[in-house]
Amino acid sequence: xxxxxxxxxxxxxxxxxxxxxxxxxxxxxxxxxxxxxxxxxxxxxxxxxxxxxxxxxxxxxxxxxxxxxxxxxxxxxxxxxxxxxxxxxxxxxxxxxxxxxxxxxxxxxxxxxxxxxxxxxxxxxxxxxxxxxxxxxxxxxxxxxxxxxxxxxxxxxxxxxxxxxxxxxxxxxxxxxxxxxxxxxxxxxxxxxxxxxxxxxxxxxxxxxxxxxxxxx
Amino acid sequence: xxxxxxxxxxxxxxxxxxxxxxxxxxxxxxxxxxxxxxxxxxxxxxxxxxxxxxxxxxxxxxxxxxxxxxxxxxxxxxxxxxxxxxxxxxxxxxxxxxxxxxxxxxxxxxxxxxxxxxxxxxxxxxxxxxxxxxxxxxxxxxxxxxxxxxxxxxxxxxxxxxxxxxxx
Numbered sequence: 347x348x349x350x351x352x353x354x355x356x357x358x359x360x361x362x363x364x365x366x367x368x369x370x371x372x373x374x375x376x377x378x379x380x381x382x383x384x385x386x387x388x389x390x391x392x393x394x395x396x397x398x399x400x401x402x403x404x405x406x407x408x409x410x411x412x413x414x415x416x417x418x419x420x421x422x423x424x425x426x427x428x429x430x431x432x433x434x435x436x437x438x439x440x441x442x443x444x445x446x447x448x449x450x451x452x453x454x455x456x457x458x459x460x461x462x463x464x465x466x467x468x469x470x471x472x473x474x475x476x477x478x479x480x481x482x483x484x485x486x487x488x489x490x491x492x493x494x495x496x497x498x499x500x501x502x503x504x505x506x507x508x509x510x511x512x513x514x515x516x517x518x519x520x521x522x523x524x525x526x527x528x529x530x531x532x533x534x535x536x537x538x539x540x541x542x543x544x545x546x547x548x549x550x551x552x553x554x555x556x557x558x559x560x561x562x563x
Numbered sequence: 564x565x566x567x568x569x570x571x572x573x574x575x576x577x578x579x580x581x582x583x584x585x586x587x588x589x590x591x592x593x594x595x596x597x598x599x600x601x602x603x604x605x606x607x608x609x610x611x612x613x614x615x616x617x618x619x620x621x622x623x624x625x626x627x628x629x630x631x632x633x634x635x636x637x638x639x640x641x642x643x644x645x646x647x648x649x650x651x652x653x654x655x656x657x658x659x660x661x662x663x664x665x666x667x668x669x670x671x672x673x674x675x676x677x678x679x680x681x682x683x684x685x686x687x688x689x690x691x692x693x694x695x696x697x698x699x700x701x702x703x704x705x706x707x708x709x710x711x712x713x714x715x716x717x718x719x720x721x722x723x724x725x726x727x728x729x730x731x
Contacts, residue, residue, distance in 0.1 A: 496683030503652030517681040
């Protein structure tokens with residue numbers, strides 16, 4: 347069974363620009379985007395990482411460069427080990443990396459999802475279109491500059507939009523994220539997720555503070 | 564045996580095969596007892612819908628086991644599952660293709676109000692695009708809850724003024 351450290355060392359011997367990535371669980375490496383397909387192919391063929399578990403991306407922030415990092419998670423069904431491969435995208439405004447579809451056909455939908463939600467294009471993908479949102483949706487919802495609740499847009503079908511007068515509205519967020527209170531032991535009545543700030547909701551305005559001043563936003 | 568004092572309304576020896584009633588009652592009875600659902604099974608609630616149709620909970624007792632996936636042949640659209648904005652126009656089109664009279668049951672939290680998905684991708688309740696008659700809460704609702712909703716819908720139908728609307 348190949349120990350994970352050997353994999354990283356062997357990779358660094360073959361591809362000079364690979365650096366280890368700080369990680370808490372599984373071995374992880376940073377690769378430049380030009381080398382990533384060669385590295386993935388090498389991992390699949392030489393080290394039996396035959397199972398592509400996930401392809402996703404990280405949006406660091408709007409002003410940060412590089413803004414997008416694409417992450418591949420591989421698993422070896424023979425040695426039962428995992429490895430994480432991360433590549434920073436060269437462009438911040440039109441991020442793209444090569445597709446892994448020729449290596450693993452299962453990458454098809456993962457890459458479509460990353461395109462849909464993050465806006466990272468995959469060069470060479472046979473059918474790169476949105477998977478959760480409709481094709482003409484103008485935004486990439488999981489980017490940092492997209493609000494959690496959504497942005498108001500028109501429904502994808504004009505006839506239906508006219509007939510129902512419905513729009514894609516931001517979802518009501520009513521006082522913050524819905525979380526279960528997490529303070530040690532959770533009693534059954536606390537376990538249900540509630541809005542973090544229950545002082546206001548859609549029907550009841552936020553109350554003023556006791557001395558008459560409105561609270562600052 | 565019926566005594567002379569209690570006159571039962573329908574005496575088969577006298578009436579024969581004729582049952583006098585109001586047209587509304589007859590129409591509503593027919594409609595409510597043969598409510599053919601159009602299963603708009605989009606997500607997990609569809610599994611519970613299948614369970615309702617199976618032998619243990621048996622929606623066939625209520626005349627609704629005929630799950631017609633064609634909107635032309637169905638009376639009631641059961642929206643069972645999460646409606647994304649991508650699916651919403653198609654759902655409305657299917658609703659438009661159903662012939663009157665038609666009813667809608669919003670089954671489960673996602674169809675009633677968006678459920679746990681307060682997000683950019685999920686329609687916050689199917690009543691934004693179709694008129695809903697009965698809402699069923701639950702994630703997913705128990706099959707008995709869906710049967711309760713069907714009974715509520717039947718009672719609603721039995722109270723309608725169907726004859727007045729026939730020519731409309």
